[in-house]
Amino acid sequence: MFPVLLLILLLVLGGLAAGAAWLRKKRSEAVAKARADLKSFRVALTVYEVDNADFPDTAQGLDALLRRPTLPPAPKNWRGPYWEPTTIPFDPWGNPYVYRWPGLKGAIDLYSCGPDGQPGTADDIRGY
DSSP states (O other): OHHHHHHHHHHHHHHHHHHHHHHHHHHHHHHHHHHHHHHHHHHHHHHHHHHHSSOOOTTTOGGGGTSOOOSSSOOSSOOOOOSSSSSOOBOTTSOBOEEESSOSSSSOEEEEOTTTTOTTSTTOEEOO
């Protein structure tokens, strides 16, 4: 009886360890995807800024990378779209990326709120 219980306990512990490793791998992949998106946004925003002598403001948002903003300030020389897919993606956890210009923590605030979906916490993934 004792060897059977020990075997069951070892199987359960092994399953828990494998599950934890799988969750770490999934989180690592999600963080890598968010960083890649943020890097792509940085490139697109830089090209936008070169063309228009400024970044889109907060109200115009990242949508300014897809279509010419109708809200002021009007871009001087919009040559977009600056973002290849036809929509701005959500972060890997299903939340919108945060974009603010002028930023509160730098020239631009661009980040994912991370797995908890809350801005200003330790798991935020910053892009600017």
